[in-house]
Amino acid sequence: MSGELLQQVITMAAAFLLLISFALLAQKRLLSVLHWFAMQGVVLAAVTALVAHANASTELYVSAAITLALKGVLLPWLLWKIIRKLDVHREVEPLVNIPLTMLIAAALVVFAFVVALPIEKLSHLLTRNTIAIATANVLLGMLMMITRRKAITQVVGFLAIENSLFFAAIGATYGMPLVAELGVAFDVLIATIVFGLFFLQIRSTFDSLDLDAMERRP
Numbered sequence: 001m002s003g004e005l006l007q008q009v010i011t012m013a014a015a016f017l018l019l020i021s022f023a024l025l026a027q028k029r030l031l032s033v034l035h036w037f038a039m040q041g042v043v044l045a046a047v048t049a050l051v052a053h054a055n056a057s058t059e060l061y062v063s064a065a066i067t068l069a070l071k072g073v074l075l076p077w078l079l080w081k082i083i084r085k086l087d088v089h090r091e092v093e094p095l096v097n098i099p100l101t102m103l104i105a106a107a108l109v110v111f112a113f114v115v116a117l118p119i120e121k122l123s124h125l126l127t128r129n130t131i132a133i134a135t136a137n138v139l140l141g142m143l144m145m146i147t148r149r150k151a152i153t154q155v156v157g158f159l160a161i162e163n164s165l166f167f168a169a170i171g172a173t174y175g176m177p178l179v180a181e182l183g184v185a186f187d188v189l190i191a192t193i194v195f196g197l198f199f200l201q202i203r204s205t206f207d208s209l210d211l212d213a214m215e216r217r218p
Contacts, residue, residue: 006054007129013047014130017167018109021140024160025101028094030083030152034076037156041071044163047130051170060170071163083152096147105140112136130171137164 020040027033045068052060094101116132141164144157 006050010047010050010054011129013043013050014133014167014171017043017047018133018136018140021137021160021164022102022105024156025105025140025144025147026098028098030150031080033153033156034080034083037079037160038072038076040160040163041067041073041076044167045072047167048170067166071159075159079152079156086152094147095149101143101147105143108139108143109136112139131168134164134168134171137167140164 017040020036020043023036024033024040027036045064048060048064048067051057052064096104112135113132116135119131138161141157141161144160145154148154148157
């Protein structure tokens with residue numbers, strides 16, 4: 001595959017990641033959120049594999065495999081088990097309605113592209129066109145955390161931000177050292193397990209994962 005064609009494929013995959021971020025913001029059912037989050041992990045692994053192919057990097061191939069296993073399979077499965085355990089399947093109306101959230105998201109994407117444009121001009125990497133998209137994904141993950149009421153959805157937003165930061169590292173520097181990536185992956189896995197334990201404790205204490213219900217509790 002030629003360098004120019006490979007760059008186009010990577011850019012298209014990055015654009016699909018951005019569409020997934022919009023899809024995450026548009027969902028009300030928690031299971032749909034998990035499906036899109038799993039898809040985000042799969043596409044992220046595919047982008048990592050493409051960058052590994054472009055650089056003939058064995059470490060990036062290993063990173064792609066870890067990303068697929070952890071972020072495309074294991075973390076969504078753990079969150080799904082937590083949702084089944086808590087019997088919570090639907091997100092209540094978000095703090096900001098979906099149409100307004102989409103408008104804010106579009107504005108954040110424009111802002112990200114304006115901020116990242118000077119950086120992209122200085123870069124000569126095949127992945128230079130993905131820097132703005134990675135920045136936009138980080139902002140959309142933050143927006144998801146801000147506009148959702150359910151604690152589980154906010155955790156998915158946090159994990160989406162982590163995915164976006166990993167994607168930014170791939171686009172800006174062709175990835176972190178493998179040892180660092182393994183450490184981050186382990187930390188994310190442990191954090192998800194801890195979040196699950198907190199969810200169970202919160203549910204048993206407040207009988208809800210809705211933040212408004214917690215605030216109303218005397």
